[in-house]
Amino acid sequence: MQLEAIRLSDFRNFEHVEVVPHERFNILTGANGQGKTNFLEALYLLSAVKSFRSQATNANLIRFGADEALLEARIERGGHERKVRLEIGPRGKKIYLNDQGVRNIADFFGTLNVVVFGPDDIGVLKGSPSRRRDFIDRAIFNAHPAFGTESMHYDAVLKNRNALLKEPKIDGSLLSVYDDQFIEWGARILRRRLDFTEHFRPVLERTFHAIFSPDYHAGLTYEPTWMEGTIDVERALEQDSFVETLLAESLRRTDDEERQRGYTVVGPHRDDLVATLNGREVRAFASQGQTRAFILAMKIAEITYLEERYHFAPILLLDDVSSELDRERNRHLFDFLKNRQSGQVFITTTHRDHILLDDDLRVFQVREGNICSI
């Protein structure tokens, strides 16, 4: 997967920029506040049709004083070239694929896949479980775009079920309808996540060894927190009905508790992902540097995983990565990236000399909303 060209108009602080990137490495250098991260945000928007900045409203994305922002890109995937256009107005976004308006957004997802690593990502391991579920869900979504609809469906069923549980007199037949739907969709989500974790774990372990340290053993376990005891992953993946029975039993077990609390207390929306280094939990025991290294390894392993299992590599976006890592880890990272045979990478930095790459690259200067190749 490759970005061949991109044009941004009235987006954030860019009035009009056009960039023709290198097929391997692209370094965006410039002082803070010049628009480097905005450029990565544009790529992310063309992939996910939403921003990675949580506070980004449509109005914020449009350049001050302009009516509408326009993001256009030419993307190559599997020998096919596609044109993507995203129009952002104050009231909504409209996406076009090869000049045709996309009616069902689920059809669009998968046109451009990106994996982003930025200063904020420390929260994936240090923050709440929802951050870890987001990581895993995004990785699954990159491989299976239909997963986006599945998890939206699960959310809707869950919200309805919770609303029902809050009612003073609960209609038993109606609750059983939502029980069935909850079990069906919940099992689907759970199986997808277990399947991902099983296949992802060895790749992560390898990646961590290769980039950071052969002395450390990186581990990752999916934890259904609502279960009594641990889950038999092998059976869960082999037998469709196994997970469904598990969810059904847990619903029955917590019947009184959920009626008392007024919400569903079991299910994949409460799960967590536990990261370990040499068997010790990263969250509790790892240093800041080790934690950053772990998250970066997760992001790069995500790309390798998609490459090996689904035969395509998302574009890697590294936002200010060198300030996140010490010198030695920084060197290992770039050695690893150079040794990959292919794969497009965008890297932002305030100091070009932090980026230990000399070949197969293009350098862009970002200054006051302008981007020039240098």
Place this chain on the structure above:
Amino acid sequence: MSSADPISKLVNAFRKLPGIGERTATRLAFFVLNEPEETSRELAEALLEVRQTVGLCKWCCNLTDGDECKICTDARRKRSVICVVERTQDLRAVERTGDFRGLYHVLHGLISPLDGVGPDDIHLRELLTRVGERKKEDQVEEIIAATSPSVDGEATALYLQRLLEPMGLKVTRIASGVPIGGDLEYTDRVTLSRALAQRRQM
């Protein structure tokens, strides 16, 4: 122009209609003004008449200007099958196929606890009463749940099944899948994956 003047009043009235913005509302208002008075009278009378005479059919809750709708009173329709739809528009869509000769039931909504809509907020009890009362007379055998394949549509269909199957009725669900004449390549993924999951033996 103050909001009290008659032209603005008319524009504002038109704007309340779905899909009509300021510009179209203004265009409609001036069209009415330029037409002969007869056009206005016709429009006004039609609007009032529809309000005063159209109500729900006492059997199927379809919109009708009488006590019972034309479908329910049509002796040629098969009375053993009832197709349950969310809205009158859906009934019309099924009618247009010309393939369904049974009766209908219009719910005027879907169950959605999240939006505070429970089974008693849609016209579902009427269906139960009707089936209960007329089951022998009409020999009702099958209920087709023709609600949309959304979360709410699905929940409503399953709820119907819960209530009606114990009454000895066969409850069926409309199929969802690849559109006829459509290209498999351009079918959206969720529909396609569902069509695969619900494939049938040939």
